[in-house]
Amino acid sequence: LSVSVMTSHQPRPFVMAHTSNQWSSGICDCCQNVPECEWALLSFCYTKHGECLCLPLLDGFGCIPPITMAMRVSVRNRYGIQGTICNDCLYSTFCGVCAWCQMSREMNVHEQNVNLVHNRAK
Known part of the structure; x- marks a missing residue:
């Protein structure tokens, strides 16, 4: 008894994302994207990270800014x-x-650096 199985290989997209274990830019690369840095300072990145805009007020108490440090670690x-x-x-x-x-x-790099790449069947 012989059973014939037909399979079809469709092209499948796969996701390529930023995979480095280093920062994508240096600490002093503020001039790389001036409007983005201005926005970062005005919004404090909290809305992007899903946090409340009032958190920067807590950085004013003490020697080490706890919120900035916690956000950086996060x-x-x-x-x-x-x-x-x-x-x-x-x-x-x-x-x-x-x-x-x-x-x-x-x-921004991690939000925008998701690409769909198609494998073509040969």
Whole structure:
């Protein structure tokens, strides 16, 4: 008894996303996209990250800005970026504006860097 099975291979799209474990831009690359940095500073990236816009007010209390540091750690964890909490603390404390711009750029890269690629059957 012979059974013939017919299979059909359709082209399937697959998703390619940013897969690096490093930041897509440097901490001082604010001039890379000036309008984006301006927006990052005005909106504090909180709406992109799903947080309340009132959180930056908490950064004013204490030596280390806890919200900026927590957001930076969260962005690193969300996108699998290597780093240490010590570096996050230093960047948040001494380069807060640049840290916000970098986080905003990173979120944009991950939101926009999803491409559909089609495999063609040969």
